[in-house]
């Protein structure tokens with residue numbers, strides 16, 4: 001089997017794992033700190049398991065040698081294989097990773113209820129909402145349940161990984177965090193920044209006691225700015241990023257431009273998010289409904305924050321119009 005383990009520095013090894021998803025392979029990182037640490041795991045598939053096993057074997061390691069697994073966010077391509085590392089490894093991640101990883105039924109059902117109402121308010125036909133629910137369930141099947149041993153938050157140092165600090169980087173996922181090695185600005189950033197594709201700021205339901213949905217694109221922009229001084233970023237997919245500042249500025253600029261394209265596409269009459277999504281992404285929206293919907297609403301949030309568009313509710317449905 002072709003090697004997918006690359007030593008990136010004295011203590012960092014990149015292990016690339018296949019996924020059955022459109023995004024392609026996922027990068028996980030083995031860090032030889034005081035604790036033998038793995039950042040992200042790959043999905044729960046036989047191919048991913050085999051690849052991980054072989055890559056670890058190249059370093060004379062096996063699943064049970066991993067002492068700590070830090071999970072950047074709850075998406076199945078990053079956390080699915082966690083079961084293989086238990087019970088030996090401890091798991092560290094954001095508080096918002098917890099209900100996903102634990103497969104908290106109450107949380108899942110609240111989230112589904114939120115999305116049902118939310119999509120309907122934004123003009124998504126019922127059959128499409130059901131289809132999105134089905135693909136979300138399909139996606140979550142690539143994970144096994146586990147509990148989080150250590151909750152990480154902004155500024156935390158990690159026991160077992162001296163010199164690395166936690167940055168909360170919400171936007172792509174509410175549970176998203178990144179790690180930065182303070183002495184040289186090296187980051188392991190999951191899906192927060194990817195060189196060859198722009199990360200989607202996926203819409204999520206409120207968590208715990210929250211009452212409003214998070215405005216994920218706005219969060220994402222702020223969290224990108226936090227990483228502007230990183231010297232090198234190891235990413236969850238694709239190549240490492242050698243010029244983070246340039247890429248971050250490019251991404252922020254691209255969002256500003258895209259927001260204006262959405263504004264032009266809106267036309268002069270009130271329009272619902274789903275209709276605008278269909279106008280902006282003819283055809284793609286059919287296969288990638290949730291992602292294109294998130295892109296559309298995210299940019300509307302940005303325009304609304306700038307006072308360029310406003311939202312109005314009429315008979316339980318939400319319409320956007322130029323302000």
Ligand SMILES: [Zn+2]
Pocket residue numbers: 073075172173191
């Ligand atoms: Zn992701």
